[in-house]
Amino acid sequence: MMERSKYFPVAGAVYLNYAMLGIATVIISQYSNYFEKAWSTNLAGISQVISMVGIARIIVILFAGPASDRFGRKAIAITSCISTLIFFVGLIISPNIIVADITALFFGISQSVADTSCYPILTEAFQEKAPSMMPLVKAAMSLAQIVLPFLIAAFPTAVPLLIIFAVIMVLNAVFFALCKYAPQTIEKIDKKVETKTAANKDNAEPIVKRSIWLDGGPLVFIGFSSCITFYLFMQYIPAFGTNILHLSSSAAGTLLSWYATASLISVFVSSLIVTKVKPITIVLLYTVISVIFLFILVLFPSVMLAKITGLIIGFFAAGGVWQLGLSILTTYFPNAKGRVTSYYSCGAALSYWIGPALCAILITNKPGSVVNAFWLDIIITLMGIAAAALVFARDKMKNKEPAEKLMNMSH
Template structure:
């Protein structure tokens, strides 16, 4: 009887989980599609790399505008309506970008990808947790796996389909089909799931560890530090993914296709890291990994900048994918919520907001520096390395 009770919910919500993973796969492609088709969009919008960076930064503005209230909407109006809004925003971005004839139009439509990101996160993660309460962590980690796999595939799609409008059209159609799947999917009740005995025991241990005033985490120190990591960790991998194709063409002299393939190295090792880190975190304290992972990423970033070569770029892409994008941001959030268990919702919002700033600040700063010269691209990567160093120091 017990086996039946656990199997039925899985079958009921299998289509929901599938639709969410497809949605995030398309969302992850949308996040890097401008950089992958950079030269094509420059011609379409009569702009240069400065303009491309400005358009990319608008995604961050859209996310910042919506991230603080998207979660409240999800709790108040339900997961399905909010997820539908997010997917419609993504479809608007993809179709709008396809028909944009100027940088201004593209920048306006880029706001919608930021909206999509916020509303999707606010609805999809809770929906998965409610549909699969016994396996919420593993189901949520598969979101990252879907995103990494999609970003691995995109450079190959770009190589086969050089016309950005065709790719955007295909992705928009997939989003619409996926939207129909979401509408038809059964969502779990939004009731609060009771804590399991293991979760209660964990909170008790954390409380006991924090009994001493000397060891008790303080929001002004530990809280601010960890929330800052939400920014620095995201900055490392987001800036890297947006500008590694430029590094390949301008610094290394690679062909356009070869430069974009560096993203595939990043994405496949990001995917591997999701599963490896899930195992490591059961054996090593998360805070140790939060310190160690960015440090390794920093070392290889500096090596790539100082000793640029195609092989070094491939290795660094793999390292950054594994150590900066494969789940360390989620580990930082786990540590933060463990430190402040009574303020989980509030600190999660702050942490996500800090990450959202990355999507604006990174491209915005880069837009003042980046050009087709090798020196300008190297400057952007030095900034990336510096912010990573700040994160390690914090």
């Protein structure tokens, strides 16, 4: 215990880093009215800036993992802090949408390098307790997003709050530099052991073979669609509140707190449910519930429904569907975990680009056009349900195969 306690400070730095990433994810949409004036643009322009984050994530995620292994967790974690710092400062000084686009790229860089440094920091420092430490990353992000609307109410202008956040990132970079780290480990797969294990399994019970296209493909799409479901809601619910529900900017911003609160609760509840219910069943059920409430909100918009839908999307979409999909995928392809995880992560990165990029086209100068972002959310979520239904059906079919093979062998 004493050996592990010396790594608590670096764990604190990781959680603070993700709390600030949670804030950075929604800071532009929360201050959209301010940035529209500052950059002489509209909501479609804001969507364009947000989409640049996804572009950077897609590019950098391909190199961030190897960089973390080669240059060390500390250097890459500090890089994440510096990139987020540039993002916050860039938002302050950006005079137009072009500079804002460039600024957003740094946040995309920060997200990718954070994932490939901070998660390994936790797993290496707390090997036995990693399953209980990892959900706290999502909890830190949700807590920050709960608090943010109240901070925005206290700071109607973005600049003072951005300065505070920039200072926090400087301090956290220094904190990362001073902390102790566990020895870095790089997982290597021994193909001989892997083959031997597979052979032993063949003697014990038939192996269920999975198709990378029919099983893996739909799961990678779920990685994309599940992120779209909560990401578009999170980015556009403030604008929905002001333009459709005619709330003040501060009141519309608090709608995000309902979402963030539910996502925080779901992190812990879903971890208990998954021990009793098959993950693909949870993915399918959660996604269906999410799309139902999105559909109701668009057809019958009201403040109460916006709050309820925020709770629903936070709990059923943002609280673990993406992680469950990844867990199913790596279970299906245990000998290619790294490869399929990279595919799955690319699906998520694409969602952060494609969703806002499409919204930039669908949203016009008319205030009511923000509802198009929610229709897009509904359509892609419905496609996610179809993908989950396919995985669910194939899972049931594949689970019957070993029993049938054993019966045939007995004859």
